[in-house]
Amino acid sequence: MLLLFLLWMVNQDKIILPEKYYLDNFRYVLNFVLGKYEPLLSSLELDFISTFMSLSEDAQCLYVRMSNRKGQFFRKEKLIYQEIINLDEAHEELLENNLLTKKTILEIEECFQLINIYTKPEIIQRLKALDFQIDKKLKKDQLILELLETCDLDLLTETFYSNSIITQSAKEELDMIKLFFFGHNHGDMSDFVIRDVGHAKFMEVDESKLGTSFDSxxxxxxxxxxxxxxxxxxxxxxxxxxxxxxxxxxxxxxxxxxxxxxxxxxxxxxxxxxxxxxxxxxxxxxxxxxxxxxxxxxxxxxxxxxxxxxxxxxxxxxxxxxxxxxxxxxxxxxxxxxxxxxxxxxxKTTTIRQKEGMVIPVDSSYQYRVEQGALAYFESLGYQGYHAENSIGRNVFGLFFWEEIFDPQYNSLHQPLQRNPSDIYGKDFYEKRKKAITDKLQTTKSKKQLAKVLKQSFKSYDGVANPFVHWEVSMMDAMWQFLAFAKLKQIKALLAEMAIDPKNRSTGFPDLFVWREKTYSFYEVKSPNDHLSEKQLFWLERFDEWGIHSEIALVEWH
CATH class of the missing domain: 1.25.40 (Serine Threonine Protein Phosphatase 5, Tetratricopeptide repeat)
Structure with missing residues (x-):
């Protein structure tokens, strides 16, 4: 599915990637990790990099193609890539260099993976040789599980494993190399493709200034x-x-x-x-x-x-x-x-606050779109508004503190495909940046000055991945509309509060922002069976404290 999605994105923008783009990206990761983490790599990982770099290009392509696919076992006849000139020779070269292996003994989970590479009709056909009675109505997964429960593993391995099965080796070494590169275990090489076809922009940082994901x-x-x-x-x-x-x-x-x-x-x-x-x-x-x-x-x-x-x-x-x-x-x-x-x-504190909410009539046709129904109610009264939820506060925060969030001096940027600084949701985010954040707030003396910072960030980084910024035009419009009403001290108080704990204080904002002439309000919308959360109460109380008008709108179906 991911491959189909990526192909669709490429076709949408008519961007044609180089034929062996995936190999270029893989080599880049290996060289990056070798350059930055060589003292931390094991002898097996260093041998893997050395061996891979010594392979022919066809063999390198085949190994990378497999490493980017799910599973441990592959059927050679299903691996058809136009750019690999001689698949058989590439296969043999990988076997000779121990980057592919032939397994003779499998664990239960491995046996499941092996049988799973076949279609259900193919599985049933191979079982005929065993004279094994099976319920053909079972789903494929259930069929395999029954086989594992009732058949000898060695017999199943012999039945389904053949010389045409390719088994990737050095997976543990590769997983560790990817961990060093991405800084976490869910890194995906498809991020390179998403970047290269233009569907994601990442912060450009001088690689010499990048920190390290691990110190040991x-x-x-x-x-x-x-x-x-x-x-x-x-x-x-x-x-x-x-x-x-x-x-x-x-x-x-x-x-x-x-x-x-x-x-x-x-x-x-x-x-x-x-x-x-x-x-x-x-x-x-x-x-x-x-x-x-x-x-x-x-x-x-x-x-x-x-x-x-x-x-x-x-x-x-x-x-x-x-x-x-x-x-x-x-x-x-x-x-x-x-x-x-x-x-x-x-x-309960949340119950007390919810009881103070205003009741609004909403047409029952909005039962599964309660926020849109509430917005329609306010629009019927002459208000304009947005279902902005967290985006207003997050956009102001992300744009205003852009430089502080992504400053490489805090050792929170480790590789060029990083969407978020590694400490963005940690306790030390604020401690590291406390002086820079405080200084920026103190030196911002007017809304005009604040708006200039926001516009400069928008101009410089439009579309670049930021964990807080929602680039959709309507969400940016909602932010500017709020800033037109808010006082400077209110905006600065909001920014200072979020900075203390971005993980927990960047969500829970009211659902709607509405205005009419010189009045505005935030509304937290609650259907009859919905309850106010602790995060939502936190922001309602902060808004009360700072004089930002906010209420709870209790929906009554009509």
């Missing part, structure tokens, strides 16, 4: 290992009991990863996934044991929810008070506040 081999291996553990968890949660998952997790030295800066965020995610899996199945003591290992969001919130289910309100209250003193984010703060309010027989 240990950090990279930790991130890779956590990625593998996460995949293993997804398999286990479907296949074994929750307590077996718990026993599996107990064998992991999670503290090692939690104490490593580059690995901690991923370790916290795995901790949350496993803990929540246990919690869902009512293994509360085991879940609490895991949640206690870190104070990262949302682990303390999960602990509170379990304490409340267990009616251990003393622990719930103590933790809530602890959170209020040093919350991770807005959601955690309001959840802690609600725990205290509940024990004092008060309504």
């Amino acid at each position: 081999r240990e950090e990279a291996e930790a991130v890779m290992h956590l990625s593998q553990l996460s995949k293993e968890f997804y398999l286990l949660e479907e296949a074994v009991s929750p307590l077996s998952v718990y026993e599996w997790f107990k064998e992991i030295e999670i503290g090692y990863f939690l104490n490593m800066e580059k690995a901690k965020r991923r370790a916290d995610k795995l901790l949350h996934k496993v803990g929540y899996h246990l919690e869902k199945h009512k293994h509360f003591d085991q879940a609490l044991e895991l949640y206690h290992l870190s104070s990262a969001a949302p682990l303390r919130e999960r602990r509170i929810r379990i304490y409340n289910k267990q009616k251990d309100f003393d622990k719930s209250l103590a933790l809530a008070q602890q959170i209020l003193e040093n919350p991770n984010d807005n959601k955690e703060y309001y959840i802690a506040l609600d725990v205290i309010n509940k024990l004092e027989k008060k309504l």
